[in-house]
Amino acid sequence: MKTHLKLITSSVLLSMMAGAAAPAFAQGAVLEEIIVTAAKREQNIRDVAATVNVVTGAQLDDYSILNFKDIERITSGISLTQKNPRNNTISMRGVVVDPESGTGAAVDVYQNDVPQRADNIFGAIYDMNRVEVLRGPQGSVQGATSPAGAIILHTTKPSLDGISGYVQADYGEGNSAFNLQGAVNLPLVTDKLGLRIAAYDDRSDGTNIVNIGTGNVQETSSTSFRASLLWRPTENLEFSLVHQDNDELLMGTPAVVGSRSAAAGFRGVPGIPCSIIQGFGVGGPGCTTLTAEDNSALAADDAFSTRDAQITTLNMDWDIGENHQLSYVYGRTDSEKVSRTENDISSNFALSQAFLQFGLGVQSDTDYLTHQGTTTVVDADVHELRISSVDNPVWNYMFGVFYRDQKTSTRFQSFSTSASFLPLGAVANSPFSPIVFTGGHIEGINFATGGTIPFNTKNEAIFTSHSFQLSEKTVLEAAIRLQDVEGFNTTDILFDGLQQPERISIQGVQAFSLTPLIPPAAVPSVANGIAQQVLQGTLAALRGINIESIPPEFQRRESDSTTGSISLRHDFSDETTAYIAYSRSFRPGGISVTPGSPLGAGDLLYGDEESDNIEIGTKMVYLDGALEVNTALYKQDFDGFLLFTRNLDFVAPDGSVQALTGGLVSNANATFSGVDLDWRAALSERWRAGGGISYVKAELDNASVPCNIRQPGQQVGRCSSSSRVPGAPELTANIFAEYARPWGDMEFFARGNAKYNGGIVATRAVEFGTSPGETDSYNLVDLFMGVRQENWEVSVWAKNLFDEDANLDLSNPGDNFDFNGDFREVFLLPPRSFGLSARMDF
Template identity: 25%
Template sequence: MSYQPVKSLLGVAIATVVAGGAQAQHLQLEEVVVTAQKRVESLQDVPISVSAISGQKMEDASITNLESLTTYIPNFSMNQGTIANNITIRGVSSGVNPGFEQSTGMYVDGIYYGRSQLSRLPLFDMERVEVLRGPQPILFGKNSIAGAVNMTTASPGEEFEGQISALYEFEEEQQDYRAVFSGPLTDTLSGRIAMLYRDQEGSFTNFNSSHNEKQEEETVIRGSLRWMPTDLLTMDLKYEHAEFDDVGRNVELAQSIVREDLAGTGAGVDYVTALNNFVGLVNNTLMLEPPVDFAGEDGELNRVRGSNGDYHNNTADVLVLDIDYAFGEYTLTSTTGYLEYDFEQNCDCDFTGASILNAGQDESFEQFSQELRITSPGNETVDYIAGVFYQTNELDFRDSINVPDNSLLRLLNPNFRNISSRRFAQQESDMWAVFAQATWNVSDRLRLVFGARYTEEDKEATKQQVHYGGNTAFPATDPTGTLPNVYFGLNPLFGAFAVEPYDTIRSDRQEEAFTPLFTVQYDLGEDAMVYATYTEGFKAGGFDIRSNGHPDPSVVNACNLDTSTNPPACADDIVGVFDFDEEEAESIEVGAKVGLGGVAELNMAAFYTEYTNLQTSQFDGILGFNVTNAGKAEIQGLELDGRWLVAEGLTLSGAVAWLDFEYTDFKNNQCYFGQQVLEPGSVQPDGVTCDATGKRKEYTPEYSGTLSADYVISFGNNLELRTVLDLVFSDDYLFTPTLDPRNKQDAYTKWNLRVALSDVAGNWELAFIGKNLSDEDVVTFGGDAPLAGALTGGTGTAYYQFLDRPRTFALQALYRF
C-alpha cells in the first residue's frame, strides 16, 4: 500500500492546528503524566521518545497483554514464538532463546521483568503503560539497550470505589470478567483488590481436536495496601498471583514450496506433498502398528491445522514493597521485589497433524531485587536522582525432544520410538549497580542532563544433554571420543538431527559496564522545547541454553558415524554454543515537543543508533537454536505523535514512525532455504552461514503508525455516546531471523471501532467493540518447518507461521460505584 495519503493527511492536520488553535482557547487537552524519569512529570517535559497508554484506554480497547498493546505504538512489537517470546523496539530484540534476557527492559511497579515468559503476563487494572524508545541505561538500566516498558498498576485510593465489568467476544468466544474494590480501611491504611478471569476458544480449526485453538484461560488476583502513618512516610505493598494457560497454538504450515531452481523439472518435491506421500507409504505399505493417524496437511494459510497435544501452562507470583520517606525536601525511596514463576509446555514442534516428534519444556525462576534511591526537590539549580541497585536470580530449565511410540520416524529405524533427548540447565546471576542522573538548570530555558550507571554482574551456568530410551538414560561419550554412544542405534539418529549428548559443562562470566548519558534541553517558549541526547547502552552476555551440541569441537559424542574406519570416526561433527558476549549500543536522539494553544500537541524524535555484537538466536535448520553475536548494525528513524482537541468532545490523535535498519557487518547469519541458489555470493566458506551485511532485520517495517478519532456527544437528560475509531497500518516486513524473502508480511491496514453508551456520570456503560474490521491476516512469527529438508532430500520446504487474531466483535458492560 502507499502511505502518501497518510503523510499528506498528517501535514494538513498540523497546518490546520496551527491556523485554528487560536480560535479555541477555551478548550484544553488533559495533561498526560508519566514517570519515565522516576519523577511525576508531564509527558511534554520529558526529553525522551515516549508513548503512554492510560489504564482507561487499555480497558476501553480490551488490551489484555503486551501483544495487544503493540497495535497502538509504532516501532514496538511483542511476538509469541514456539519456545520463547520477543519484545522489539526500533527493530532491536533478543531472539527466541531461553538463555536471553530481553533487549527491552520490562518493569512493573519498579520491578525488572527480564525473562521473556513474563512478557505474556495478563495486564489489567493499570494506571498507565509507558514505552520508552532507545537505550535507557541509567534509571532503567538493567539490560534496557533497546528501550523500556514502564508499567504502573493502580494503587489504593482514599475514597471507596469499585468496578465490575464483563465482556463477551463472538468470533473466538472470549469471556472476560473483572472486579476491582478500593478504599480506606482505617484512617491511615487503604486497600485495593483486583480480580480477572478470561478465557477464549480461538479461531483455528485443529482437525485432530474437537476444540478450536488456541484456547486461553487466565486468572489473576492482585491485592495492595497503602499505609500513610504520617505525611512523611508512604508504604505500598502489592502481591499478585497469576495463572495463564494455553491449549493449542495459532500456527500452521504454509508456503509449501520446491526450491526455485528445481521448480517444473520434476526433480524436487515440496514438504506437504512429501509428508502426505510418506504417511501414505507408512500406513498402506508397511502396515506399522500402531498405525500413523494423520488427516493430511493443505499447506494453506487458512487457520486450519493439525497438532497433537500443544499446551502452555504458567504460574507467577510477585511481591513488591515500595517505601517513600520524605526528609526535608528530599525523598528516599526503597523498592523491594520478589518474583517467581513456573511454566511448562508441550510443543508439537513438527507443526503437522502427523505423529513425528514433540518438544517438552519447563522452567522455574526466582528473583529478588532491591533498589534504594534519593530524589532531590525539583525546581532547584541542580535536580538529581541517585541510587544503588542489587538483583539476584536463579533459573532451572529443562527441555526434551521426544519421539512418541507411534512416530512415523519408525520407517527410518524401528528403534526410533519411545525415545528422547533431554537437556538440563541451571543459571545463577548476581548483579549490582550504582547510578545517578542530574539536571543542571542553567537558565529558565536551558537544561543540561548528565547521567551514568556502573554495573557489575556475575553469572554461572551448567548444562547437560542426555539421550533416553524410555526412562533409561544412556551415558554420553567420554571427552576423548573413544566410547561412541551407539546404544540401540540412538546415536546415529539423534546425530542426524544434530543433537549431541554430553556430560555436564560449566561456565561463568564476570562483566562490568559504564553507561553514560548526556542531554541538552532548551525551551523555545512556554509550550515548546527541543532536546538532543547522546547515550550508550549495554546488555550482558550469557549462556545459550537451547544449543544442541557441545561447544568444544574436540568433543565428538554424536554424529553420522563413518564405519569404514576402525575405531569409527565422525564424518559430520556437531559444534554447539554455550557462552555468548555482551551487546553494546551508542545512540543519538534529537527531538521536539510542542504545545499549540493548549488544544494540540506535536512530538518529534529523530534517532541514529549503532549496535555492536547484537545477540541473535539462529535456528540450526533441524531442531536446535544457536546464539550468535551479529557483528554491527545501524538504525535510524523518525517518530511523530500528537493530539488535537478539535472541538468539544472531538479529539484526534496519532503516531507515525519511519525506520531504517541495516546490518553493517553480519557475516554469520543462518542461511535461509535455497539461499545457496538464490544468493550464492552470500554463502560463507563453511557452507552453513550466509552474509547478511546490508540487509534489514526482521520486524523492521519502513513505515508504521496509528491514527485515532475519539468523539463524545451528550443527548437526552443523562446519556452520553462515545465513538472511538482507530486506524492501524504497517509497511511490509520480514518475520524470520534467517531473512528469507519468502517470509514477508505484506503491508496492511486494520480498523478498530468502539461505540459506548453511558450515563454522564460514568456509573455504567455498554459498549460494542470491533477489532481488525478489515479482517487482515497478519503473520507475527514464523520459520522453517523442522525436518522438511530431510524428508524432501533438501529439494523443498514449508514454513510454520503464527497468525494474529482475525476480525472480532465483542459486547462489554461496566458498572462503577
C-alpha cells in the same frame, strides 16, 4: 496495495466520526497534563528530554485493551507478539529478541519499578493507572541497560478517602471471547491505610485455529488476582505493597500452510511435496493443500503452556526535610511455566501405503512421540535504594544502588526417532562377502533425551543522575551507571528412555550377495544378522548419549559496563521545547545453547554488545494547548549487536550435514536510524484524537553472520552482510479518536483506532539463491459505539474490522521438523469479532 487501501479507509472512518460537528479547533478545549516517572522522579512529560509515550488507564478501558500484547494496537513503534504458547517477543525501534536466543532483553518490562520477565507480564492487564513506554537506550536509572527501551506498568493504588470500585464485562462473538474484571477500594483507616482488591478472568478461542489431527480448537484462559495495600503513617512517609497472582493456560498449535501428497511415510521419512508428485502426473486429488484462510493445524498433538506467577512489589517513599526523598523498591517474583511443543507440525495426515506401492518397503506409523516438554522455574529478588533532592532551584541530584538475583532452572524432555532405514547399499561387515540391502527399515526406535538447564544471573549496580538549571529556559541533565553482571549457564543432555521399546523391530529386509559364496537361501539370515548388529549399535549409541553442550570453562561469565546519558533541553517558548540527548546501552555476551550440536567455541561464544544513541527532539504545543506534537530523530550505532539466526545447517564430525537445533547468536556491527512522531489533540470539547508514526532503518554494517553457505573446513557457514536487520517492522503507524455528544440525560460516543504494521524480515539463514523473505504488512481497525452516564457505560464494538489474516512470521518448510511434506507454520492475527462491553463504577 490492499492493506494501503484499508489504512486509508480506516483513517477516513475515524476522521469522519465527528462529522461536521467540529470543523475547527474549538476555543477552550485543552489537553490534560501528563505526569510521568520515567527518570525516577515526577515530571511533566514535556520536561523529559527523551521519547516517552503514555497509555492511561482510561485509554486501556476505552479501547478494550484486555491483554498486554494489545497495547500495541494504540501505540506506534512497538510490536508485542506471542508466536506460540512458549514464547513472547517485544520489539521497539527495530530491535527484537527471540526468547530462544538466551540474550538479554531488547525492551525490559517493569511493574511498579520492578523488572519482570516478559512471559510473566504477557496476559492479564487490568486496573492500571498508566503504562509508560520509554524509547531508546535505558542505561542510566532503570534496572536494566536495555538497548531499545522499556515498558513500565503502574498499577492503581488504593484510595484513602472512600469506598469505590468498578465491574466490567466484555463478550466477543468470533472467537468466543469473554472477559470479566473488577476492583473494590476499601479505606481501612481514614487518610492512613487503604486496601484495593482487583480480579480478572479472561477466556477465548484465540485465533480460532482448529487442529485437524486432534479436533481441538485453540484455547486461552487467564485468571489474575491483585491485592494492594497503601499505608501513609505520616504526611511524609508512604508504603505501597502489591501482590499479584497470575495463572494462564494457552493451548493450541500454530496453523500451517502448504501441501502434501498421499505419498507420505512414517515419521522420520521425508514426504513428497505435491509440486513434485504432480510433476510426475501422480499427485492430483491425493494432495492436501492448506492456506491461511483454512485456519488449520495438523500436529499430532496440541501444544500448550501453563504459567503460574506470583509478583510482589514494595515501594517506599520518605520525604526527608524539605528537599530530599529516600526511596526503596523491593520485588520478589516466583514463577513456573510448563510447556509442550509439537515438533512434527503436520503429523501423518492422509497417509497411504504409497511407499509400499513404490517398492520402498516402508510402513506408516502414526503414534511415535515427537514433542518437546519443558518446565521452567524462576525466582528473582530485586532491591533498589535511592536518595534524591526535590525541587532545588538550580541543582537536583539522585544517587542509587541496584541489586538483582535471578535463578532460572529449565527441565526438558524431547522425543526423537532414529535409524529409520537400513543402509540401501553394500555392507562390508559380512564374514563372507559384502551384502547389498535393497530394502528394509528399523521400526519403533522412538526415544527421549532430557536434561536440566540452569541459568542464573546476578546484577549489581550503582548509579547517579543530575539536573542543572543553567538558565530559566535551559536544563542540562547527566547520568552514569556502573554495573557488574555475573552469570552461570550449563546444558547437559542425557538419554531419557525408549518409548514403547517392545515395538522396536526390523521390517521388510531385502538383500542379495555379491558372490556365490553365500547361497541365496542363506542371504536372508545373514542380512537379518547384520540388521540386528545395526539395531544393537544404534540402541547402544542412544543409551550412551551424554552431551555437555557448554564446556566448563565457559559456564561462568562476568561483565562490567559503564553506561549513562547526557541531554540538553531548551524552552524556546512556552509552546516550543527542543532537546539533544546522548545515551549508551549494554548487553552482556554469552554462549549459544544448541542441544546436541557439537560445535566449537568459536561458533558458540558471542561477546558483549554496546550501543551509542544520539537523539534530537522537539515538543510542540499549538492552538492554546489544544494540539501537541512530539518529534524525535535518532541514530543508534551498535558495536557487537546480538544477532540471532535460525534454520542453520552444520557439518558434524562424521562429515554429514545436519540441522542445528535452535539457532546461533553472533556479534555484528549495525546502525539503526529513524524517526518517532506522536500527537494528540482536543479538536473540540467533544472530539479528542491522537496517533503516531515510527520509522526505523536498521542495517548490518558489513557483518559476518551465520549462513548455510559454507567454505571448506567450516562447521557453520559465514556470510558478509549489509542487509536489513531481521525481526521488526520498518514502519508502524496508529491513529485513535473519540467523539461524544449529549443524548437526553446520557451521552452518545463513538471511538476507534487503527494500527498499521509493516512487514518483517525473517531470522532464518541465507542459502544459495534464497533470501530470508519478508512478511506482508497489515492494518488493524477497531470501532466502538455506545452510551454512558457518569457511573456506567455500555458499548458495542468490532475488532479487526477488515478481518485481516496476515502472517506475522516466516518459517521454512521443515523448520519444526515437518517430516511429511512442505507445510510450514504461520502466525496469524485473531479473526474479526463483534462484541459488547458494559462497565459500572461505584
